[in-house]
Amino acid sequence: MLQTKQPVTVEKVLEGGITSPKGFLAGGTHAGLRYAKKDVGMIVSEVPAACAAVYTQSLFQAAPLTVTKESVSVEQKIQAVIVNSACANACTGEQGLKDAYEMRAKTAEKLSIEENLVAVASTGVIGELLPMDKIRLGIAALEPSELGAEDFQTAILTTDIVMKKACYETTVDGQKITIGGASKGSGMIHPNMATMLGFVTTDANIDSNLLQEALKSITNQTFNQITVDGDTSTNDMVLVMANGLAGNVPLTPDHPEWDNFYEALKRTCEDLAKEIARDGEGATKLIEVQVKGASSKEEANIIAKQIVGSNLVKTAVYGNDANWGRIIGAIGYSGVEVDVSNVDVSIGSIHMLIGSQPKTFSEEEATAYLKQDEVVIYVDLHQGDGVGTAWGCDLTYDYVKINASYRT
Amino acid sequence: MLQTKQPVTVEKVLEGGITSPKGFLAGGTHAGLRYAKKDVGMIVSEVPAACAAVYTQSLFQAAPLTVTKESVSVEQKIQAVIVNSACANACTGEQGLKDAYEMRAKTAEKLSIEENLVAVASTGVIGELLPMDKIRLGIAALEPSELGAEDFQTAILTTDIVMKKACYETTVDGQKITIGGASKGSGMIHPNMATMLGFVTTDANIDSNLLQEALKSITNQTFNQITVDGDTSTNDMVLVMANGLAGNVPLTPDHPEWDNFYEALKRTCEDLAKEIARDGEGATKLIEVQVKGASSKEEANIIAKQIVGSNLVKTAVYGNDANWGRIIGAIGYSGVEVDVSNVDVSIGSIHMLIGSQPKTFSEEEATAYLKQDEVVIYVDLHQGDGVGTAWGCDLTYDYVKINASYRT
Numbered sequence: 001m002l003q004t005k006q007p008v009t010v011e012k013v014l015e016g017g018i019t020s021p022k023g024f025l026a027g028g029t030h031a032g033l034r035y036a037k038k039d040v041g042m043i044v045s046e047v048p049a050a051c052a053a054v055y056t057q058s059l060f061q062a063a064p065l066t067v068t069k070e071s072v073s074v075e076q077k078i079q080a081v082i083v084n085s086a087c088a089n090a091c092t093g094e095q096g097l098k099d100a101y102e103m104r105a106k107t108a109e110k111l112s113i114e115e116n117l118v119a120v121a122s123t124g125v126i127g128e129l130l131p132m133d134k135i136r137l138g139i140a141a142l143e144p145s146e147l148g149a150e151d152f153q154t155a156i157l158t159t160d161i162v163m164k165k166a167c168y169e170t171t172v173d174g175q176k177i178t179i180g181g182a183s184k185g186s187g188m189i190h191p192n193m194a195t196m197l198g199f200v201t202t203d204a205n206i207d208s209n210l211l212q213e214a215l216k217s218i219t220n221q222t223f224n225q226i227t228v229d230g231d232t233s234t235n236d237m238v239l240v241m242a243n244g245l246a247g248n249v250p251l252t253p254d255h256p257e258w259d260n261f262y263e264a265l266k267r268t269c270e271d272l273a274k275e276i277a278r279d280g281e282g283a284t285k286l287i288e289v290q291v292k293g294a295s296s297k298e299e300a301n302i303i304a305k306q307i308v309g310s311n312l313v314k315t316a317v318y319g320n321d322a323n324w325g326r327i328i329g330a331i332g333y334s335g336v337e338v339d340v341s342n343v344d345v346s347i348g349s350i351h352m353l354i355g356s357q358p359k360t361f362s363e364e365e366a367t368a369y370l371k372q373d374e375v376v377i378y379v380d381l382h383q384g385d386g387v388g389t390a391w392g393c394d395l396t397y398d399y400v401k402i403n404a405s406y407r408t
Numbered sequence: 409m410l411q412t413k414q415p416v417t418v419e420k421v422l423e424g425g426i427t428s429p430k431g432f433l434a435g436g437t438h439a440g441l442r443y444a445k446k447d448v449g450m451i452v453s454e455v456p457a458a459c460a461a462v463y464t465q466s467l468f469q470a471a472p473l474t475v476t477k478e479s480v481s482v483e484q485k486i487q488a489v490i491v492n493s494a495c496a497n498a499c500t501g502e503q504g505l506k507d508a509y510e511m512r513a514k515t516a517e518k519l520s521i522e523e524n525l526v527a528v529a530s531t532g533v534i535g536e537l538l539p540m541d542k543i544r545l546g547i548a549a550l551e552p553s554e555l556g557a558e559d560f561q562t563a564i565l566t567t568d569i570v571m572k573k574a575c576y577e578t579t580v581d582g583q584k585i586t587i588g589g590a591s592k593g594s595g596m597i598h599p600n601m602a603t604m605l606g607f608v609t610t611d612a613n614i615d616s617n618l619l620q621e622a623l624k625s626i627t628n629q630t631f632n633q634i635t636v637d638g639d640t641s642t643n644d645m646v647l648v649m650a651n652g653l654a655g656n657v658p659l660t661p662d663h664p665e666w667d668n669f670y671e672a673l674k675r676t677c678e679d680l681a682k683e684i685a686r687d688g689e690g691a692t693k694l695i696e697v698q699v700k701g702a703s704s705k706e707e708a709n710i711i712a713k714q715i716v717g718s719n720l721v722k723t724a725v726y727g728n729d730a731n732w733g734r735i736i737g738a739i740g741y742s743g744v745e746v747d748v749s750n751v752d753v754s755i756g757s758i759h760m761l762i763g764s765q766p767k768t769f770s771e772e773e774a775t776a777y778l779k780q781d782e783v784v785i786y787v788d789l790h791q792g793d794g795v796g797t798a799w800g801c802d803l804t805y806d807y808v809k810i811n812a813s814y815r816t
Contacts, residue, residue, distance in 0.1 A: 058740035059748050091736055093765055126733030127766045234740060311719070312811055319812025325534025325642075328499055332466035332642060340467050357501055358535045396812075397805050403720055404727025404804075 009170060010264045012271075013178070016167025017149035018043060021178040021203035022245040027148035028155030031138025033086035033124075033131060040138030041155030042107065043081045043199060048117055049241035050208035051078040052215040054223075056236035062090030063100040064120040065237060071104065074116035076208035078241050081199060082107040083156050084135060085184075087124040090234040099130045106139045121197055123158055123184065123235055153182045156197055159402060160186040162279050166271035170260040172248045177204045179264045183272035185236075186228070186281050198223060198238035198272050204261055205244035206251040214262055215240050222269040225301060225390040227309040228280035240265070277391040282398030286374045287317055291388050293381040299336045300381075300388030306334040307377060307390070314395035317375055322366035324352035327377060344380040417578060418672045420679075421586070424575025425557035426451060429586040429611035430653040435556035436563030439546025441494035441532075441539060448546030449563030450515065451489045451607060456525055457649035459486040460620035462627045464644035470498030471508040472528040473645060479512065482524035484616035486649055489607060490515040491564050492543060493592075495532040498642040507538045514547045529605055531566055531592065531643055557590065564592040564605055567810060570687050574679035578668040580656045585612045587672045591680035593644075594636070594689050606631060606646035606680050612669055613652035614659040622670055623648050630677040633709060633798040635717040636688035648673070685799040690806030694782045695725055699796050701789040707744045708789075708796030714742040715785060715798070722803035725783055730774035732760035735785060752788040 019026050023046035033039040051072050055065050072078060082103050089096050100120050108115040122130070153163040164183040169176055185196030215238065223238055244250075251261050278286040289308045294300035307313055310330040316323040324345050331338060345353040348369040350361050369375070427434050431454035441447040459480050463473050480486060490511050497504050508528050516523040530538070561571040572591045577584055593604030623646065631646055652658075659669050686694040697716045702708035715721055718738040724731040732753050739746060753761040756777040758769050777783070 058737065059746060060736055060740035088733075091733065091761070091764065091766060126736065127761075234737060311807075315808055315811035318808065321813065325496075325499065328468055328534065329466065329642060332464075332468035338467060353499070353535075356499065358499060395808060397808050399719075400723055400726065400803060400805050400808060403723035405729065 008259045008263045010260060010267060011169045012267070013167040013169055016178065016180055017165040018152065018180040018182045018199060018201045019146045019149040020167045020180040021201045023047060023203060023243050024201045025144035025146055025148060026152040027142045027144040028151030029138050029141045031141065032134045033084060037157070038151055038155040039085045040135065040142065041083045041152040042142045042144050043152060043201065044111060044144045045079050045241055045243040047243050047245065048077040048079045049243035050206060050211055051076055051239065051241055052208060052212035053237060053239045054215060054219045056234060058234050060091065060234045062088055062122060062235045063092060063096040064089055064122045065235065066097060067100040067104055068119040068121065068237065071116045071119055077117060078119050078239070079113050079117040080107055080111055081119045081121065081239060082139065083121040083197065084130070084138070085123050085156055085158050087122060087128055087130050088126050088235050089122040089130050090126045092127065092129055095129055099132055102132065103135060103139070106136060110139060119239055121235070121237055123156065123197055126234060149182065156182065156184045158184065158186065159281055160184050160279055164272055164275035164279065166268045168264040168267050170264040172204065172251060172255070172257045172260055175246050175248045177246045177248060177261060177264065178202065179268045181268045181272045183276055185276040186279050196223065196236045196276060198269070200240040200265070200268055202240070202242045203244065203246040204242050204251060205246060205248045206242045210252060211240055211242055214265060218266045218269050222266065222273040225305055226273045226277040227305060227390070227392045228277065274391050277393050280393035281402045282396040283393030284373070284396055285317060285394045287377065287392045287394065288374065289377045289379065289390050291379045291381065293383055294386030294388065295384040296386040297388055300386040301390065302336055303331055303334045303379065304388045304390035306330045307379070308392035311395055314392065317370060318394035318396050320367045320370040322347055322352065322363065322370060327379070328353070331379065338381050339383060342382045346378040348376060416667045416671045418668060418675060419577045420675070421575040421577055424586070424588055425573040426560065426588040426590045426607060426609045427554045427557040428575045428588040429609045431455060431611060431651050432588070432609045433552035433554055433556060434560035435550045435552035436559030437546050437549045439549065440542045441492060445565070446559055446563040447493045448543065448550065449491045449560040450550045450552050451560060451609065452519060452552045453487050453649055453651040455651050455653065456485040456487045457651035458614060458616035458619055459484055459647065459649055460616060460623040461645060461647045462623060464642060466642050468499065468642045470496055470530060470643045471500060471504040472497055472530045473643065474505060475508040475512055476527040476529065476645065479524045479527055485525060486527050486647070487521050487525040488515055488519055489527045489529065489647060490547065491529040491605065492538070492546070493531050493564055493566050495530060495536055495538050496534050496643050497530040497538050498534045500535065500537055503537055507540055510540065511543060511547070514544060518547060527647055529643070529645055531564065531605055534642060561590045564590065566592065566594065567689055568592050568594040568687055572680055572683035572687070574676045576672040576675050578672040580612070580659060580663070580665045580668055583654045583656045585654045585656060585669060585672065586610065587676045589676045589680045591684055593684040594687050604631065604644045604684060606677070608648040608673070608676055610648070610650045611652065611654040612650050612659060613654060613656045614650045618660060619648060619650055622673060626674045626677050630674065630681040633713055634681045634685040635713060635798070635800045636685065682799050685801050688801035689810045690804040691801030692781070692804055693725060693802045695722070695785065695800045695802065696782065697785045697787065697798050699787045699789065701791055702794030702796065703792040704794040705796055708794040709798065710744055711739055711742045711787065712796045712798035714738045715787070716800035719803055722800065725778060726802035726804050728775045728778040730755055730760065730771065730778060735787070736761070739787065746789050747791060750790045754786040756784060
């Protein structure tokens, strides 16, 4: 008998993070890869956790991704993640792969677990070998604990200005389920020094295949819908670990409270993604683009991302300039077929274009709205039911400054 | 009997331009759309000229493009072009279309020619109506002459800093053939105030269909291979007029000297395209990317353009930073399948990566090379015979400045 679906009840936990779900510990230490900041971090689950992961689409995948994929492939379970910042261990050939395997081995040895239960991630400069002496000392020094979420969040940052975390709670079978997350990434998605990494922990009991399906669907609506500069990294990865310690009956999409879990996971990923966009290199504002009336969700997402990724839209928002012609421009070259005679564009609640006809608006009002630190652009294509959202940031002098002199 | 092909002999004419080919006049005037700069321009051929044209891929095509396409469709001949800067006449609805038709009618009337022999182009801000009183006075005031090329070149500029022109001579059937060109565009390809426009004149005798084929093939190797900010305009257009006054036998690809004509046309377009890239908004350097060893010419072109369009590569070049990891990053997300284990990357003559292995190089030498005002990046994919080139510019503080405060 099909059970009635319950209303979705998900609560944000302001102070929560990756150690909020039952049975997860984390830590971070300064191993000397960076001048002073913590640079090696670890997450550990008390028991092996069902694992789902998505990786960069780049053909050049860094060594740690190769090793992590190998680990996950054995039994779709992960018990620990080891991460370093400062060096991406990408384009580093055979030695780079050996080093990533050694990071895995040293972590497994420290925790007395199988090597295939360890995932490895690195983020930083491409083409340089890891300083393995420092990495070894770092792994040895790590002391994961329930209080270590902040140390981990710090250890994975590169050009990021703020730590990124999220936590949501929900209920399944009367059991509290908690989902926590940490991410980094500032030039998204950025091949040199600001690779996007996301780590999500949960005590939910769920099979790894179902978790993978949920993650894939959610990634397309969250992490894949943010852009800072349109570039894609060699090291991007989002990894979810579900250790089952909440004690719920294993979750499936048929469960009446499946939506609670899906929504809590989605909101965790959306928060982490938005924080990456907001902290884009040099950014002063978060830009959100909401597209509706598209022929499909996919087309709405494409158009939303095209608008939020346009250098011209990004510079106009930085300059508090309600230059809607640039939004139209981005829609026009998105590759999606739209009815160009019936498009609405608004910035905040200010209508700029209705049915493709320019509307008179108050420049003062528009400028005042654009001066806020969150700007929302609305587009209605009047073609169908497809809705989609994308997030990005403005393009500023500081973006140029950060990236012009990065490596030197 | 198949005639033997001759060696290609094409000569650049440094001082030449759109009035260098026989029978072409041009002019430009200040009609008051801009504060002081000339803003309305005209090209006239003594006789109707075979015409070829390519237009923006954007779904939102401005009114002047609609009118020009209609003109060209009648007999594939054009005798005059009328252009204004400052206002793009895009997203301007019915009134905008009426205004573009009126620009065409007034020009035809002035020159006593059929309306369908007139092409119309506009470039400037989107969503504002043309000040037709000024446009009418401007058309009336124009006095096209053999000395008017510079006035025309100035009249079509927007945020451009320098005029863009080119001229080549070659020989067909013992007759001198001249090709001249003018272009504008600074944020390429840029929906607001720096639309890319190109106008090419030649006295060659060639059928419009063959001219169209040649233009399409050449555009893919020249105008379509430049990028300043990845945005595409509502108004982009390249128009070629061939009036036949050189008196050669009509050119066809079978003609032993076809390559002379094709190469002269290609070099004209390449010069105009490179000048647009070099004059990109805020740019301090021209960046050229040469890709070889790709599986096809198309794939080589895609990769070259992806590299030259990467914000991260552009900022690194601005900062004189030999950050080859960003070049690899752009190759990796280009969507083209490459053998990631065998890629060479050089900046100038300095090898950074050979067979995907990083090479030690002198940072001082690399920085010194990058400080030049033309930077060439070489990539070899070792997969096939496909070669391709793309041009762009660095991304600077001034790009942000120009575009953050443009409309206001």
